[in-house]
Amino acid sequence: VPAALGAALPAAPVYREDNMFLRLWPCAALLVASPVWACSTCQCGDYTVTLMGVEKAYAGRLRVSYETQWREEAQGTRGVDERVSEEVRQVLGLSYAFNANVTVALRVPYVQKQFNDASGGGQQAAGLGDADLIAQAVIGRSRAPSRHLWGVQTGVRLPTGPEQRAQGRMIDIDAQPGTGAVTPSLGGFYRYYRFPHFTAASVVWSDPQEGDQGFDGGRAVVATLSQQYALSQDVSLQLSLEARDSAQHRYDGVADPNSGGWVSYATPGIGWRVAGDWLLYAQAQLPIADDLNGRQREEGEIRAGLVVDLSN
Amino acid sequence: MKHLQLPCALALGLTLAACGENEIRDPARAEIKALATGAESSSESTKNFRRAQGELIELETGLVNIYPLGLEPCATASARSRVIGALGALLPAAQAHGSHFIEAPPGVFDAVRVADGVEQDLGSLSPAGGSYCGLRVALVPVVGEGELSGKTFAVGPCYYGQSAGLPTQLAALTPHECWASLAAEASLERVVDLGQPLDLGGGKGGQKIVLTVDYSTWFDGLDMEALQAGEADAVAALTANVLASVTASSEATP
Numbered sequence: 001v002p003a004a005l006g007a008a009l010p011a012a013p014v015y016r017e018d019n020m021f022l023r024l025w026p027c028a029a030l031l032v033a034s035p036v037w038a039c040s041t042c043q044c045g046d047y048t049v050t051l052m053g054v055e056k057a058y059a060g061r062l063r064v065s066y067e068t069q070w071r072e073e074a075q076g077t078r079g080v081d082e083r084v085s086e087e088v089r090q091v092l093g094l095s096y097a098f099n100a101n102v103t104v105a106l107r108v109p110y111v112q113k114q115f116n117d118a119s120g121g122g123q124q125a126a127g128l129g130d131a132d133l134i135a136q137a138v139i140g141r142s143r144a145p146s147r148h149l150w151g152v153q154t155g156v157r158l159p160t161g162p163e164q165r166a167q168g169r170m171i172d173i174d175a176q177p178g179t180g181a182v183t184p185s186l187g188g189f190y191r192y193y194r195f196p197h198f199t200a201a202s203v204v205w206s207d208p209q210e211g212d213q214g215f216d217g218g219r220a221v222v223a224t225l226s227q228q229y230a231l232s233q234d235v236s237l238q239l240s241l242e243a244r245d246s247a248q249h250r251y252d253g254v255a256d257p258n259s260g261g262w263v264s265y266a267t268p269g270i271g272w273r274v275a276g277d278w279l280l281y282a283q284a285q286l287p288i289a290d291d292l293n294g295r296q297r298e299e300g301e302i303r304a305g306l307v308v309d310l311s312n
Numbered sequence: 313m314k315h316l317q318l319p320c321a322l323a324l325g326l327t328l329a330a331c332g333e334n335e336i337r338d339p340a341r342a343e344i345k346a347l348a349t350g351a352e353s354s355s356e357s358t359k360n361f362r363r364a365q366g367e368l369i370e371l372e373t374g375l376v377n378i379y380p381l382g383l384e385p386c387a388t389a390s391a392r393s394r395v396i397g398a399l400g401a402l403l404p405a406a407q408a409h410g411s412h413f414i415e416a417p418p419g420v421f422d423a424v425r426v427a428d429g430v431e432q433d434l435g436s437l438s439p440a441g442g443s444y445c446g447l448r449v450a451l452v453p454v455v456g457e458g459e460l461s462g463k464t465f466a467v468g469p470c471y472y473g474q475s476a477g478l479p480t481q482l483a484a485l486t487p488h489e490c491w492a493s494l495a496a497e498a499s500l501e502r503v504v505d506l507g508q509p510l511d512l513g514g515g516k517g518g519q520k521i522v523l524t525v526d527y528s529t530w531f532d533g534l535d536m537e538a539l540q541a542g543e544a545d546a547v548a549a550l551t552a553n554v555l556a557s558v559t560a561s562s563e564a565t566p
Contacts, residue, residue, distance in 0.1 A: 080440055118440035120513035121339025166334035 057097035057138075060311050065093040067305030075258040075296045076118070085115040085174060089129065091305075100138065101151075107132040111161070111177035123175040125164035130157045130178045136189075150190045153204070157183035163212055173213040181211030187222075196230035218247030218260045226267075233273070240267040242285070248293060258294035263287070265300055277309040339438045340512035342562075343520045344380045344447075345431040348423040350528030352480065358470075359424050364532035366476030368483040373468030373492045374423030374527050376554060377454045383439045383510070384446035384503050420454060423527045431522065441513015447521055447560050450501035451551065464499060465554055468492025471536050491540055496551050504560040519562055526557045 069089040076082040088111070095105035108131045114124030134155035142148035161178015164171045173179070187204030202224050208217035226240035241264065248260035269283035285300030292298070351359040359371045421432055451464040460466055470490035475483035510519055530553045531539075538546035 082440075117339055117438075119339030119341070119438040120337070120441040121438070122337045123335065125334045164334050166336045169336055171334060171336065 057100055057103050059097060059099045061095075061097040061103075061309060062311040063093075063095045063307060063309050065091075065095075065305060065307040067091045067093070067303055069301055069303040071301040072299040073297065075294070077295055078118070080118055082118045083115050083174065085113065087114075088112045102138075103136045105132075105134045105136075107134070108160070109177075113175045113177060115172075115174050123166070123172050125166065125171040125175045125177060127161060127164050127177040129161045130181070130183075131160040132157050147193050148190070149193070150188065152186075152188050153202075154187075155185045157181070157185070157206075157208075159211060170213075173211075173215045176212065179208070179211040179215060179217065180213075181208045181215070181217065183208040183217070198228040198230075200224070200226045200228075214252035216250040216253075218249050220244055220246035235273075236271045238269045238271070238283075240269070240283075241265070241288075242267055256294075258296045261290065261292035261296075263290040263292055263298055267300075279307045281305055281307070340441050341436050341438050341518050342383065342510070342512060343436045343518065344434040344523065345520060346378060346421050346434050346523040346525055346558075347431050348374070348421075348426060348428050348525050348527060350423075350526045351428050354428070357425065359428070359527065360480075361528035362475075363528065363530075363534075367536075368472040368475040368478075368480070368486075368488075369531060370470035370472075370488075370490075371424055371467065371527060372470060372490065373466055374530075375460060375467075376421045376423065376465040376525065377419075377452055377460070377463075378421050378434060378523065378525070378558065379450050379452045380434055380437060380521075380523075381448040381450050381501060383437060383444040383512075384448055386443050386445035386509050420460065421525060423525060434523070439512060442511075444510045444512065445506055446503040447506060447523075448501060448503050449523065449555075449558060450499055451496070451555055452499050453497060460495070463495040463497055464551070466492070466495045467530065467550070467554075468494070469531065471531075471540070473536065489540065494539065494542070494547060494550060496547055498548075498551065500551055500555050502555050502558070504558055506560050506562050508562070510562045519564055521560055521562045524559045524561070526559070529557045530554055 067090070069091065070087070072084065072086045074082055074084045089109045090111075091107055091109045093105060093107045095103055097103040109129035110127070111129035112124070112126040114122060116122040132155055134153060136151060136153040138149055138151040140150050159178060159180045159182060161176070161180070163178070163180065164176055183206055185204055185206035187202055189200065189202035191201075192199040204222045205219070206222070207219045210216040222242070222244045224240060224242050226238060228236055228238040230236045243262070243264040245262045246260045248255040248257070250256065264287075265285040266288050267283055267285045269281060271279060271281040273279050282302075282304040284302045287298065287300050290298070348359070350361050352362065353360045357372060359374065360368065361371070362368055419434065421434070426432055453462045453464055454460040468491065470488050472483055472486050472488040474486045475488075478486065504523065506521065510521070512519060530550060532553060534549055534553070535543075535546050539550060
């Protein structure tokens with residue numbers, strides 16, 4: 001069945017109501033490697049997955065998604081000069097598949113950020129964050145049974161988040177919802193379909209340009225490997241390994257010693273098709289190993305969301 | 313039309329969830345000031361006093377690079393001094409030569425050309441909120457260009473060796489020798505007791521710590537001939553005296 005479906009994807013809507021595999025593909029799309037924002041410019045996980053899906057696309061597919069992400073990180077020495085940052089992102093997304101090979105997407109985040117310093121000081125701000133424009137293209141697939149698929153993706157993060165102020169003063173970049181930077185990215189992906197198993201892997205490179213307040217995020221490479229297992233037609237379990245290696249951030253040309261380095265997570269998750277094309281999902285990152293520069297820690301991310309396919 | 317309901321609902325939810333307020337909470341901060349004391353009389357270019365042994369000293373140069381390293385929590389603070397660098401490494405430590413004016417680099421405490429009681433800015437500290445009982449200060453080498461570069465302090469006394477027991481007017485007529493500057497390179501640090509606990513954070517506002525430097529004690533007990541000759545032990549004793557001359561008090565700021 002998967003092989004036949006793989007070959008018949010342009011006609012997928014015909015099958016979707018009747019075939020368990022097709023019904024579960026959206027779950028796969030949700031559960032395989034998803035976005036993690038280590039900071040405004042960092043990420044660990046392939047953020048295109050939730051929005052664009054990892055199932056084989058079909059012409060005219062329109063998808064809307066909403067996701068809430070929570071994460072925390074800290075730099076410095078606890079009780080001395082530590083800065084603990086907390087971030088909640090609510091991301092509205094839209095993707096459209098022109099055909100089985102080309103999909104484009106837009107993500108618009110609303111970001112609430114705050115940090116608290118050991119000195120008792122702190123700042124918080126909320127507002128529109130930096131939006132992502134992404135394009136993904138399948139450049140190859142195996143012959144029937146079409147279980148293997150690979151392609152490239154490119155994107156750009158745009159400085160759509162205006163700088164926030166409070167009490168007449170500019171909020172520090174660490175609490176700004178946006179960075180004011182343009183961040184291009186380029187990567188590749190591979191997927192393997194064999195129901196009830198599903199495997200996906202991707203590697204994405206990004207290079208943030210200098211943004212507001214002299215902040216220049218470090219270049220990063222993000223790798224993701226994910227395995228999913230479908231328990232039933234409506235419920236899927238997934239486990240991802242996500243890793244990021246990034247250069248140090250720079251402020252006005254000066255490297256921040258407490259930034260950059262290598263971090264990895266195991267990310268278990270669950271997806272539930274609640275009705276028709278409505279899918280709920282939840283995931284949690286669990287740190288497994290890291291070699292971060294200086295004094296910093298990342299707690300991982302918790303996220304949950306809803307995805308709906310609007311096209312018929 | 314049906315398909316528009318979901319995006320609208322999501323957009324509404326996003327908007328409602330996005331009602332955060334921007335805020336800046338300033339950190340606990342302790343401003344560090346220093347003031348000089350000790351003069352029996354003074355002019356624009358000298359501070360006059362007697363050391364413990366009774367001899368008159370006219371201080372022509374009194375530059376000290378006092379650096380506030382940090383606040384000590386009450387649980388660990390205690391009055392103590394310890395050497396960072398080996399005092400044996402103090403210069404060919406003393407360099408005696410003709411007296412001349414040395415301009416104070418920015419941030420360096422000037423005991424002579426700033427009137428007693430006038431506060432000089434030594435920066436600020438933003439430690440973690442808590443209760444503090446001590447301020448760790450150090451004499452550290454000056455960074456940058458100039459005559460004081462690499463030196464922790466420079467003093468230039470005129471020593472009236474036969475003036476003990478004489479009234480000031482007569483003491484000033486006795487033989488004396490002036491030299492400058494006695495510059496030390498080694499660092500020395502000490503925890504200065506704040507007298508009463510200093511509470512920072514928790515919305516208590518800012519605090520100011522005032523270091524009082526009593527330069528009239530700098531030469532107490534020293535072998536002045538050895539000091540003028542630049543002997544290491546004498547300069548080490550002077551260094552210890554300079555650091556020991558610092559006391560501290562704190563007060564709340566608006």
